[in-house]
Each structure stands twice: as structure tokens, then as C-alpha cells.
Amino acid sequence: MLVNLLNIRFKQAYREILKIGLFRIAVLLGLAIMVFFFLFMQASQLPNASYASIAILLLIVVLHIKRGDRLFLRINFNSYKWVYFVEYTLVTFPFLIFLMIHSYWYLALSMVFALGIIVQLDFKINRISYNTRIQRWIPSQCFEWKSGARSSFILIVCVWLIGLLLSFFVGSVPISMMVLGVISLNFLENGEPYQMLVAYEKAPNKFLLLKIRQQVVLLSIVCAPLLLSFLVFHYQLWYIPLLILLVFCVLQVYATFVKYSFYEPNSSSPAAQLLLGVGIVSFMVPVLVPLVFLLTFRFYFKAKQNLNFYLNDYH
Amino acid sequence: MITIENLCLSYGKIKVIESLDLTILENTINGVVGLNGSGKTTLLNAIYGLKSVESGTIRWQGEKVTKKVISYLVTEPFFYSNITGNEYLSLFKNSSFDTNKWNELFHLPLNQIIDEYSTGMKKKLAVLSVLKQDKPIMILDEPFNGLDIETCRIIRSVLLRLKEKGKTIIITSHIIETLTNLCDYIHFLEGGKILFSKEKNEFEEFEKELFQNLENKSAQLIMELLG
Numbered sequence: 001m002l003v004n005l006l007n008i009r010f011k012q013a014y015r016e017i018l019k020i021g022l023f024r025i026a027v028l029l030g031l032a033i034m035v036f037f038f039l040f041m042q043a044s045q046l047p048n049a050s051y052a053s054i055a056i057l058l059l060i061v062v063l064h065i066k067r068g069d070r071l072f073l074r075i076n077f078n079s080y081k082w083v084y085f086v087e088y089t090l091v092t093f094p095f096l097i098f099l100m101i102h103s104y105w106y107l108a109l110s111m112v113f114a115l116g117i118i119v120q121l122d123f124k125i126n127r128i129s130y131n132t133r134i135q136r137w138i139p140s141q142c143f144e145w146k147s148g149a150r151s152s153f154i155l156i157v158c159v160w161l162i163g164l165l166l167s168f169f170v171g172s173v174p175i176s177m178m179v180l181g182v183i184s185l186n187f188l189e190n191g192e193p194y195q196m197l198v199a200y201e202k203a204p205n206k207f208l209l210l211k212i213r214q215q216v217v218l219l220s221i222v223c224a225p226l227l228l229s230f231l232v233f234h235y236q237l238w239y240i241p242l243l244i245l246l247v248f249c250v251l252q253v254y255a256t257f258v259k260y261s262f263y264e265p266n267s268s269s270p271a272a273q274l275l276l277g278v279g280i281v282s283f284m285v286p287v288l289v290p291l292v293f294l295l296t297f298r299f300y301f302k303a304k305q306n307l308n309f310y311l312n313d314y315h
Numbered sequence: 316m317i318t319i320e321n322l323c324l325s326y327g328k329i330k331v332i333e334s335l336d337l338t339i340l341e342n343t344i345n346g347v348v349g350l351n352g353s354g355k356t357t358l359l360n361a362i363y364g365l366k367s368v369e370s371g372t373i374r375w376q377g378e379k380v381t382k383k384v385i386s387y388l389v390t391e392p393f394f395y396s397n398i399t400g401n402e403y404l405s406l407f408k409n410s411s412f413d414t415n416k417w418n419e420l421f422h423l424p425l426n427q428i429i430d431e432y433s434t435g436m437k438k439k440l441a442v443l444s445v446l447k448q449d450k451p452i453m454i455l456d457e458p459f460n461g462l463d464i465e466t467c468r469i470i471r472s473v474l475l476r477l478k479e480k481g482k483t484i485i486i487t488s489h490i491i492e493t494l495t496n497l498c499d500y501i502h503f504l505e506g507g508k509i510l511f512s513k514e515k516n517e518f519e520e521f522e523k524e525l526f527q528n529l530e531n532k533s534a535q536l537i538m539e540l541l542g
Binding site for chain 2: 129131140141143146147148150151190192193194195196198199200201265266309312313314
């Protein structure tokens with residue numbers, strides 16, 4: 001049974017890889033090699049090896065909480081916790097090997113022990129949706145924001161208020177803007193039903209333009225008070241929040257194109273999520289910034305082509 | 316008039332629809348019936364443009380049919396999470412549509428988030444959205460699934476009235492009685508082809524014989540399997 005399930009998992013992974021495409025696989029392989037090398041280096045000395053172990057375990061906890069197949073596994077497998085354990089051990093296996101190569105046996109064993117504890121966690125975090133008056137101010141056409149502002153309401157309000165109230169600290173507003181920027185990018189994670197797409201009655205390029213305008217305007221409105229309060233206290237550094245806003249506006253454009261390049265009704269594309277992550281990381285490494293612009297250009301055409309199937313009647 | 320000529324459609328190597336010809340008259344309600352997997356939903360998807368056709372044409376009043384003239388209700392409606400019923404409906408442009416008035420028929424909590432709706436409520440919301448689109452052709456795939464008797468009656472009355480107002484309606488259902496009560500024409504789909512198209516009265520006579528044959532086939536197989 002377990003072998004069959006792992007077989008299914010490999011097939012699922014294979015299908016996802018096929019969806020991503022050869023060029024992107026090559027890019028991702030390069031990134032993966034860099035990550036493995038980085039982890040290998042971190043595993044060579046203390047305390048970095050411990051920090052890396054903790055970070056990986058935290059990622060596994062997030063994965064465990066977010067996974068959507070728990071009910072399926074619980075119904076179909078008596079030993080579903082054993083299934084979790086095998087899967088998580090396989091995921092962490094390269095890092096466990098690195099630890100063993102560097103003779104940190106006790107760390108490797110501790111990690112395996114921690115995985116055994118994680119699989120015992122049997123809860124799911126249900127995000128509470130807050131349907132308040134604030135969301136009514138968002139236009140109905142911006143349904144991604146309406147939805148996102150409900151599911152992440154508390155987080156958004158907390159980050160925004162902390163940024164505003166502590167704006168006399170130089171780092172407060174930029175960090176808040178960055179967090180809000182990343183949250184808003186995640187609003188584009190899910191593909192809407194095609195009925196909602198067709199409801200706009202627009203040709204692909206006009207539709208994309210409208211979506212980008214909505215994203216950029218709403219992000220700017222949310223960030224405007226933060227930006228102003230930053231200018232009050234640190235006017236000599238006026239360019240910092242403006243630059244952050246600009247970066248996230250560019251990322252909104254990129255994320256919109258990525259979303260509709262891989263758009264399938266009612267689903268979220270792992271490839272799109274991965275590429276969005278690549279976009280965000282690229283802005284943190286100056287050398288990689290041109291990559292975002294190149295990909296934005298590339299995905300504009302891909303998004304147009306993909307949307308054409310649904311919106312070709314509105315040219 | 317919708318004219319479908321020589322329509323061919325496959326999923327990979329599996330031919331789902333093969334050389335299908337069908338004519339649907341304006342201001343009529345047309346039922347499409349067939350066994351599971353006979354290609355009903357694929358045919359509807361092809362008419363709406365959600366499935367690329369391999370060959371053949373689908374025309375409306377002599378021109379290629381487009382999404383501009385069709386509103387489509389899918390079997391299992393899916394909604395974007397964390398938006399309200401009102402917000403969903405407001406995406407569809409129709410200033411003359413009085414949502415609150417229409418909702419008196421369906422009693423939906425439109426200011427509530429759709430994720431909190433029951434399956435039947437979601438179906439009603441999808442029906443409302445199709446009504447709001449107010450397009451000349453309405454395609455309804457299993458519109459009565461998951462709905463209570465009262466709502467089924469209401470939808471039936473609404474569809475009959477819409478026909479009188481000039482709409483062309485294509486509807487599928489596995490509840491044959493619903494279709495025979497509602498439709499002007501019934502088209503029987505089998506193996507990706509229209510086996511026959513009959514007027515309502517003709518179909519009622521034919522129905523018993525047809526389903527008796529199917530039942531006999533199944534009965535024989537059950538006997539073989541279970542002894």
C-alpha cells in the first residue's frame with residue numbers, strides 16, 4: 001500500500017515537472033543545485049547546521065499543516081501517520097545525508113525524531129474569514145483583493161498598524177510595506193472559475209491591463225499612509241519606501257502575467273507559485289533583477305495566448 | 316437557430332463526439348439525454364467554446380457561435396473563495412437585472428460568503444448568475460441536481476417564461492420526467508452521436524421502449540454476475 005502511494009507521488013511529481021517545461025526545469029535544477037550546495041556548506045559547522053535543521057523542520061511543519069490530502073489518507077490508510085513519516089523523511093533525506101557526512105549523527109537522529117513528532121500533529125489551521133465593512137470598499141471586480149483581504153484580514157491590519165504606529169523607526173515602514181507586498185502577491189495564487197474571467201467581456205490584453213491597474217492601484221492605496229508617515233519622520237530617505245513600492249508594483253505586473261500564463265479554472269498552479277517565488281527572490285539578489293523583467297516580458301505573451309482560449313470572442 | 320454540422324471531438328485518442336449533426340430551433344427548450352459518458356457535457360462545452368473542436372462547425376443564426384450569446388450553467392459550479400454572493404453576481408454586467416427581486420425566488424443570503432453556502436445554495440447562485448447574463452442562448456448542464464422540489468418548480472417556470480420571451484435553451488438532466496415536462500425537443504446522445512431527435516410527444520411514447528431495452532440488457536448482465 002505504502003509503495004503504491006509513493007509510486008503515485010512520483011507520478012504526480014513527474015506530471016508537475018512536465019507541466020513546468022524543459023527550460024524552466026533547467027533553471028530550477030540550477031537553483032536546486034545552489035540550494036543543495038548552500039545546505040551542504042551550512043551542515044558542515046555548528047551552529048549553522050542546527051539553524052538549518054530547525055528551518056527545514058519548520059518548513060515540514062508548514063507543509064504538514066497545509067497539505068490537503070489528510071482526510072483522503074486518513075480514510076484510506078490505517079497507518080497514515082507512517083505515510084507522512086516516510087514522505088517527510090524522503091523530503092529531508094538529502095539534508096540528513098549532509099549531516100551524516102559531516103558526522104553530526106545526533107542532529108540527524110534528532111531531526112528524524114522531530115519528524116516522528118510532527119506527524120503526530122493532527123490539526124489544520126482554518127483561516128477565519130472576516131467579512132467586514134472594510135472589504136466592501138474594495139470594488140467587486142477586484143475579487144482577488146476582496147477574497148485576500150478577508151482571509152488575511154488580521155495579518156494585514158496588524159502589519160499595517162505596526163508599520164504606521166512605529167513609523168518613527170526607520171525600518172518599520174519598509175518592512176511593513178514589504179510584508180504587505182508579499183501578502184498581496186499571494187492574492188493571485190488561485191485561478192478563478194472561467195465564468196468570472198468571461199464576465200469581464202474583454203480581450204486578453206485589455207483584461208490583463210485592467211488586472212494590473214487594479215493590483216497596482218490597490219497596493220498603492222494601502223501603502224500610501226505608510227509612505228506618508230515615513231516621509232514625516234525620515235524625509236531625507238524618501239526614496240526607500242518609493243523604491244519598495246515600485247519593486248512590488250513591478251512584481252504585481254509579473255505575478256499577474258505568471259498567474260494567467262498558467263491559468264486553469266478553479267485551481268492554483270504549482271509552476272506559477274514557484275515562479276512567483278523566483279520573482280520575489282530575484283529582487284533580493286541585484287544580479288537577478290533583469291531576470292524578472294525578462295520573465296515579465298516572456299509571460300506577457302504566454303498569458304495573452306493562454307487567455308485567448310477563454311476570451312477569444314471579445315477581440 | 317443553432318446548427319451543428321459534422322462535429323468531431325476527442326480526449327487524447329478517445330473519440331467522444333463523432334460526426335455529430337444537430338439543429339436547435341430558436342425559442343425552444345431542448346433536452347439532451349444520454350447515458351453517463353455519452354458526451355453530453357462535452358457537447359455543451361464545445362458549443363460554449365470550452366473545448367476545441369477537431370472538425371465541424373457550430374453556428375448561431377448563420378455565424379460562428381461565440382460566448383457573447385451564451386450563458387452556461389455547469390454541473391458542479393465552482394466559486395472563488397471568500398467572496399459574497401452579491402459580489403459574485405455584480406461581476407456580470409446587466410443593469411436591468413434586479414438581484415434582490417430575483418432573490419425573492421431563491422432566498423439566498425447574498426451578503427454571506429459563498430464558502431458558507433450549501434451545495435443547493437451554490438447551485439441557486441449559479442442559476443441566478445446565468446439569469447443575470449440574459450443572453451439569447453442558455454446552456455444548462457444538470458440544472459436540477461442538488462435542488463429541492465420547490466426550487467426545481469421555480470426554475471422550470473422561469474425557463475418556460477424565458478422561452479416565451481425568445482430564449483433558446485439547451486438542457487441536460489438524468490431525470491427524464493423533468494425533461495419530458497419541460498422540453499419541446501429531446502435529443503438522445505449515444506456514442507458521441509445523436510441517435511435521434513424527437514418532439515416531446517413522440518419521445519414519451521418512445522421512452523418506455525428505449526429504457527425497457529436498456530433495463531433488459533442490465534438485468535441480463537446482473538444475472539450473469541450474481542447468478
